Amino acid sequence: MSNYIALKNISQSFQMNDSQVTLFEDLNLSIVQGESYAITGPSGAGKSSLLMLMSGLEQPTTGQGLYVKGKQSKTLDFLRADIGFIFQQFHLLPELTALNNVALPLKLRGDKQALKKAMTWLDKVGLSQRINHKPSELSGGEQQRVAIARALVFEPNFIFADEPTGNLDQRSATEIADILFSCCQENNAGLVVVTHSDVLANRAQHVFSLEDGTFKQASNETLKVIAC
Template sequence: MSSHSNSKIELHKVGQSFVTNQHSVSLFSDLSFSIEQGRSYAITGPSGSGKSSLLMLASGLEQPFSGEVVYSYNGQIQPISHIRSEIGFIFQQFHLLPEFDALNNVALPLKLRGDKQALAIAKEWLEKVGLGHRLKHKPAQLSGGEQQRVAIARALVFNPKFIFADEPTGNLDAQSAGEIADLLFACCRDKGAGLVLVTHSDYLAQQAQQQLRFNAGECQWLSTELGSKCHA
């Protein structure tokens, strides 16, 4: 996707720590890499190794303890907050609005942009994720897997430049997981979105163009053209 190759999120020597029982625990430090539009990345590793924290930092939803995260376009550097409206995030906990039905949950990002076609586009996306028959159901009336698919449709409905997904297939059966994986990678490939996945699924991780493996405070790139190391 050469037309998007100059659009990227850059992490410069980022580190993240948290305090527990008055002790500071470092998840990772001095990590630098770029997330380019039109490329896919998978972050893998054991639970608690810092994968979700890295996802939150890279998307601008959290601030790093050290270093910085910026958006770069044609060499012009901007704060990551400048493209928040261009980032779709799929949370592990869904974060659907309980008072809204599936259709209005998915339409919300478009409504906030003033899109007059919000409901029609949301309906199309719910059909893409296999929920065309559940448009009027509220989250409490949906299974965990169905809620996950609503959350995925909501993250993709406005054609974001970057998609961040925390265990996007974690609540889905094998067939649904495969279909959702295909949808996410198609958005990356066909619409030129940058895609970053945190996943325990080897199947999903191996479809990404680049893999970042976290383990015991160290991380390494697998099957990647980039050379990058970080230390906790």
């Protein structure tokens, strides 16, 4: 059985001006490694919060998140070593070259092949001629390619992308989507994309919408349900 993430009866609320705002409640979802998912909805609906919850980077108000890896079921805290994250704002270190930005996650893990692997991934995303350029010397599309390479360089089981094409023109957005989906498929990584773009969302195998606290499947397909 594939590794997967399971959210069970997840709710997320916060206080604002002495009142409680609930983004969503009693949400159930399974994210299976090797499959792609898109979450759409208006700004402020809670899409990014949901992404942070399912990646284990934030804790829900109520409910439980599990990471099922092989025959072991663990909390989402154990997921962090197996995920890559891609942000709309790229979050590259400005003082580092493209090569060193991509190599950084591997260097932090003590991988002596960090630079070699980073070179390989920059070649995969079409930036082999730009490895010594710093972020300020790259276009938005090129910076996002670096961010994708950085997220995938250690071959994580899951990739989370928060508006990965939000700051790009249509041509660059299409190129980034092509790279993102093909690289995840090649590496059997689960992909979860939060996006306002219907074009990007419709490339995913499973499409969901989050609006006014309601989370639902946007198509008629049946989500694979996994019993934990």
